[in-house]
Amino acid sequence: MLKQTIVRCLALAKIVILDGLRCHTVLGLSLIALAAVCSNLFFYQFIPRNIDQFTIDFILSIGWMSSLLFLLFHAVGTVSWGSNKKTIFAIMARPLSRANYVVGHFIGLALLLFLLNCIIALLGIWNIDIIRQQAGTYFPNFYIGWYAANWLGMLTMELMILAVIIFFSSIIRGSFPVMLLALCYYFACNGLPVIRETLANIKNPPPLAIAVTKWLTLVFPDFSGLDLRETILNGRNEISPDFIVANSLYFIVYIIFFLYVASFIYKQRDLV
Numbered sequence: 001m002l003k004q005t006i007v008r009c010l011a012l013a014k015i016v017i018l019d020g021l022r023c024h025t026v027l028g029l030s031l032i033a034l035a036a037v038c039s040n041l042f043f044y045q046f047i048p049r050n051i052d053q054f055t056i057d058f059i060l061s062i063g064w065m066s067s068l069l070f071l072l073f074h075a076v077g078t079v080s081w082g083s084n085k086k087t088i089f090a091i092m093a094r095p096l097s098r099a100n101y102v103v104g105h106f107i108g109l110a111l112l113l114f115l116l117n118c119i120i121a122l123l124g125i126w127n128i129d130i131i132r133q134q135a136g137t138y139f140p141n142f143y144i145g146w147y148a149a150n151w152l153g154m155l156t157m158e159l160m161i162l163a164v165i166i167f168f169s170s171i172i173r174g175s176f177p178v179m180l181l182a183l184c185y186y187f188a189c190n191g192l193p194v195i196r197e198t199l200a201n202i203k204n205p206p207p208l209a210i211a212v213t214k215w216l217t218l219v220f221p222d223f224s225g226l227d228l229r230e231t232i233l234n235g236r237n238e239i240s241p242d243f244i245v246a247n248s249l250y251f252i253v254y255i256i257f258f259l260y261v262a263s264f265i266y267k268q269r270d271l272v
Helices: 002-022 025-046 051-079 087-093 098-134 144-171 175-201 207-216 230-234 241-267
Strands: none
Touching: 002 025, 002 051, 002 098, 025 051, 025 098, 051 098, 051 144, 051 175, 098 144, 098 241, 144 175, 144 241, 175 207
16 A cells, blocks of 8 residues: 555656656756856855855855755646646546645655755865866865755755645736745745844843744744855764754755645645
């Protein structure tokens, strides 16, 4: 039974991957990222100092923006249901359970995201290597392990957003409303830490407000905790094993929860 479930999920994931490749989504975003990375070879010459920090921030920003475009447009368009939805997914969804349908889409889009991040990460290494040759005094402590760890942390954030997008697609029809909800979710995740910091600087903050903002973190996670870019250049191990274990468990439970809720909601509605 478990083997059949895995086979069905992977079969749908394969269709999602092939559809993404056929639409040239990953190729287009990779070419845009390549153009942006190449432009850095020109712009870094105008930076008087901290060229290494500027380059790392620039490359990671390109990767994050490319992945966000993938999530808000391709992923939303793939999982959202409307009057113009392609029939191939409807046909393939009927012999599958709703849970298979949700998990299959998540696996397929997650693998496309992983491929996109790998391509941009390799472009970033190529860019860093050229700048290191031209400006040899920079990147003295560049560590490829922490570079990969930072991309892994960024991929973790993207998978959490993907799980929420699939959840939104289960409760509302149409790609545009799902995209708006995904944007609101992203802004809430970024704004909540600012609110908590503001409350911490108030002399007598309302206890209820502190409790509410604390518990809202379970739904709107603080993505800044997965930002490891400071470790790329200094090469020091600043991450404790407890931090890794706690965040990994939270990441796994978070995704499973939203996928389970999306599967439950899909059981209560028709897919077509």
